[in-house]
């Protein structure tokens with residue numbers, strides 16, 4: 001891998017290819033891993049032909065290293081297994097550690113700019129007062145009753161939006177991003 005590419009990642013990287021599903025990855029040279037994160041088979045092989053695979057086009061903006069070391073994981077697991085009452089014989093810290101697997105959940109961080117025009121009709125409530133008169137013999141003739149009614153006044157509105165979104169997270173495990 002060329003020097004400039006390694007500088008972006010801050011470590012020495014090699015290309016690997018899965019012989020089963022044809023996925024290609026870059027990994028730190030020091031990371032001894034042969035299991036493919038996509039198909040989970042032990043089929044990863046170092047890929048020499050950098051002409052065919054040019055990862056230098058994809059410099060990372062940021063990357064996350066594994067932050068939990070094995071000793072720290074051991075103490076977390078010890079604490080967890082200790083607190084489980086009547087646990088199965090197999091539920092032992094060392095057994096769990098022996099089966100641990102790194103799982104990669106790749107994500108794209110997408111920057112985007114959005115421009116839009118909008119048009120709407122907006123309704124404003126208002127009250128209308130009126131009176132209803134009726135003749136009531138028992139109450140001495142004409143009686144007036146106040147009536148209150150809610151009506152809606154519709155008005156047109158126009159506007160525009162210009163927004164920028166940074167680092168919107170989207171799944172990086174798909175082959176393409178649906179528009």
Ligand SMILES: [Zn+2]
Pocket residue numbers: 018019020021022023036037038039040041043
């Ligand atoms: Zn694979």
